[in-house]
Amino acid sequence: MADTTHLADTSALGAEARDLRLLGRRLARHAPRLSSQITTLQATFDAALATAEPYMAERAAEAFTRSLRSLWLEAAGREASTVFRSPTANETQRIGKRHDAFGYERDLQPESLEKRCEAFFPAPPPGWRQDHILFSSGQAAMTTALLVLGSHIVSDKPALRLTHRGVYFETKSLIRSLPFVTEATFAQTADVIIDEPVCCDGQFHQLDTTKLLSASPSAVIFDTTLLGRMDGVDEYLSELQPGRKQIVMRVASALKLLQGGLELANCGVLSVYTSHPSLSCLGDKLRTMRTLTGSGLHHVDAIALEAPWVFDVDHTDSYTSAVFDHNARLAHAIEPVNQRFEPVTHPSFGGSNAPFCAFRLKAASPAAYDALDQEIAAEAQRRKLNLARGGSFGFRGHRYEIVKPETGEPPFLRIALGRRGGWSCEGIIAMMARLAAR
Incomplete structure (x- = not known):
């Protein structure tokens, strides 16, 4: 296994790597038949981390995440495919040995x-x-x-x-x-x-x-x-x-x-x-x-959903804490320098949490939001930041999108920083603070 000790235990990427390895080990214990494949994924991940610059190391972490997910979902699909949606009595008994049975x-x-x-x-x-x-x-x-x-x-x-x-x-x-x-x-x-x-x-x-x-x-x-x-x-x-x-x-x-x-x-x-x-x-x-x-x-x-980290108190609290912290830091970085957006609102200003940030341009047209979309994409690429255009929130990586409600409300920019701290997370916070100050 590659030596990744250069990733300091206190580093954000090191914390992400440890968490991903832990998910892999827990899944291997839960589904021993997948152990060898998980070991291979981890070896590939560690080898990539050993030599990669931060931008590529984050991509290696994302690749491991997606590969582990695919491996488990494929295994779940194979398991479910062994019985009909209306199983026989014998199949129901067999299901009940490992999962919640049904008729x-x-x-x-x-x-x-x-x-x-x-x-x-x-x-x-x-x-x-x-x-x-x-x-x-x-x-x-x-x-x-x-x-x-x-x-x-x-x-x-x-x-x-x-x-x-x-x-x-x-x-x-x-x-x-x-x-x-x-x-x-x-x-x-x-x-x-x-x-x-x-x-x-x-x-x-x-x-x-x-x-x-x-x-x-x-x-x-x-x-x-x-x-x-x-x-x-x-x-x-x-x-x-x-x-x-x-x-x-x-x-x-x-x-x-x-x-x-x-x-x-x-x-x-x-x-x-x-x-x-x-x-x-x-x-x-x-x-x-x-x-x-x-x-x-x-x-x-x-x-x-039988994956061992689902509905697990310690893992969920650690995961959501990181997501909430990253988005709170983004809101607090933009608020004091903001010239471009309407006054910044975020639950962290009132002692609560949220897994994303939202910003509205001042008196902006739809074309202004399209330009902002392109500006963010170009600047993230120039800075070599892993920031994907896409909806939703709560991922390990980071996303942004221009939300244009079908119900007629004004558009807004949503940035959803994920659990993965370090290079891109810090870079996105710095980038958005600079864009907000223009």
Whole structure:
């Protein structure tokens, strides 16, 4: 194995390399049949690190990440392909020796993964029950929650009264598309409140969740996709008196920040917290609706999510901490020198976190954003920075995109720094501070 001791233990790239090697070792222990292939990948990775300049060393880290991901997803696909989606009785027994068994894939109950969630999220205060239900996406989880709440909550009006405190466009569209939902003007008159504690529409917004305490809705749904594991839901529960019929839920996409940046499978987590005995069957109703709507995990996705770092407390906290820190540093670097963008907003200015930064040009036309896009690409190439044009966030590497909302809101620049610190991360922060000062 190549000598990589020149990568100091304290260096950001050294930390990335150690983390990737750890993922490889953990996967080899989980799936011993892949050990030799993982060893080969690691040897190739170490050899590249031994001689590469920082720019190319980061590319080697990205190549290892993608190769490890491909190896595991191919293995999961092979495993899932050995049975039909409606397996025989013998096949169901065989599946059950290694995975969550099923008789019909649409009714797959990922009990082992849901058990991981129980130890993963902060425990609720005494008097509260917790249940965690996995779906094919965060939006599938949100949709199922509203369908079940719509039939469960008794309202004195013919429709479910709902207040959405947030900006996520898909949630807005979902609410408008459900015929049994009517939007309540005030939280105090709502049956259900959907709250996004941190949200972004080109400018960041932080919502004071304690204001919900005086509203007393039948159910509160927190969308905490941007916050990772430590999202404050347990703190909100601690302010409520147990024994009442209030329902508290968490919806989070597990694709973004909870899979080590490998995007193994689309997955949404719906956490349900109740304290009244009459609500003890709510989880069963949600699982039944999951089956009826076909919104659960496919067998291949459930296998992929068995990777040992998924829903792992220590790894997730370390991973999200790096992502949050890098993006906070970018926001804090731009804010004092900014001449080009509207005033910089970021949750880190208010003591919270976000996995990306957003910037709006001052009084800009679409053409100005196109020019900014090209300027960033050219400058990153000139500086030899690994910055990809692309959407989403929470990766190991770094991305940027010009977001042009279809709903008519102004465009904005989103930069999503990833977990990988060092050369490109520092270079992007310096580059953007200089561009912002022009």
